[in-house]
Amino acid sequence: MKYLDKSIKEINELLKNKTIKPIDLVEEAFEKIEKNKDLNAYITLNKEQALKDAKELENIEVDNILFGLPIAVKDNIVTKDLLTTCASHILDNFTPIYDATVVEKLKEHHMIIIGKTNMDEFAMGSSSRTSYFGAPKNPWNKEKIAGGSSGGSATTIAAHDVLFALGSDTGGSIRQPASYCGIVGMKPTYGRVSRYGLVAFASSLDQIGPMTRNVYENAILLNAIVASDEKDLTSARKEKEDFTRLIGEQIRGMKIAVPNYFMSDIVDINIREKIEEIIKLLEQKGAVVDYIDVKYLENAVTLYQIIAMGEASSNLARFDGIRYGHAKENPESITDLYYGTRQEGFGQEVKRRIMVGSYLLSGENAKTYYNKALSIRDDMKKALEKVFEKYDLIIGPTTTTTAYNLTDSMDDPRKSFMDDVLVIPVNMAGLPGLNIPVGFSKDKMPIGMQIIGNAFEEAKMYKLASFIEKELNLDLNPFGGEKND
């Protein structure tokens, strides 16, 4: 019996009337993960503890809709007593001594952590191929990338191993792999979800978010992880809200903007055509859709390179071989310990970014590059805010192509940035962005659409996303299982 193919409402009922126990769900998840082992979605499995947790839940009343459900957590989110590597050799022996705030939230909801998912090393990359543990594979075609950096989380959801995963998104790292793998991925508004316990890459851009097989479950998981947190200075002090509350509403009268840049020839023609189909559908259903120009969108990658690499070089200075993680054997001096540890511990992509970042922040360069980037970033945010004075949402494609081959060259250091050209502006402005699958390419690879909302308007995005999901009613199981609700 496959319980994890049912809707979460059904599963919740079965748990409540004791037809099934949490351990049935956990065992089923591990069976599936074992069967899909070749996808390389996980760095660490938490089997023993997960089974123990499930047993303990048998003595507790089912108190919420996420009760007893297995969840996968990206390996840059710290989990007490469970290896957290960031897919890096420098942390491959690191066992955290506390839980990230989001992990505490999962545990409060009695969810069961099934394992830690594969990713680009320190979330730096767009194909998860910079992982020290090898790349995860795309369930739709195992010769293709899953995308990145939250590639393992996207893979395990797309493969229907589990219903829930957490990812993190610094420059598209939830939405882009969600698009390549045909799942729903939300990067919430900056500040919505606590970053305490997320290993920092670029602190002013990073945000944790839910990755799921459908829109409703995504909103439910966001409900659970949102919290004001005094341990995160950038956490927003907001009243609790129900992100599912607008799901099912009609979209008549909604005003939607499509930036011309998002539909320019940087995007594959087949993807543009698919998005145009969706636009026609929305218009038929009474939404107003306008094509508009938004200033500075084409500069987003440059801003990202400067800000993300600069912040990364500072954040990753903490890996010194002294307090935790890998250390060089028999160092001759303290300097040899620092330099040698970082030489051995970091992979190529990370080294490149730290070096360029250190350079960009050094001496006069801070003014020439970093400060200038922050100025343009401010203008870009204002330009996007202006759009929301008139429109409810912005839409466009999530990626410029569908997932490419795992064997494609990794020689061009600029490639991983260009893959994220359409998803980076959202991080720059701190806005929420969501990927929803809208169809397939000729070679049966998923195509995703991005929905961008104004700050703290995630509920409105879920409304449009669920409407599209229902209209399209796509079969999103690559292995052709039972259809989900």
Added chain:
Amino acid sequence: MKDKLSKEEVMHVAELAKIKISEEEVEKYQVELKQLLNDVEKINDVKGYDEDILIAPWTDKTSLRKDERGIMLQPKEVLENAPRHSGNYIEVPVVISEGEGA
């Protein structure tokens, strides 16, 4: 515009980042870092923006934490992650050797 950095420039950047790099790596980085830096130069082509800067997209008013005792990490568990430790101390190589210093 030259298409690669000099060896000295690469060594300087590696020094800033506190990363040791091998001879072969220097050659590779001469090209790769230059490619990234060329990209970054495009920032100088952007015009028309004002001087205001955005450091973080969202910041609430700083609020003070309640002055009360919370859960503290225990030295033993913290030290377990340190590659070299002894008693309640983290060990590091000698920083100032005999004869050096004041």
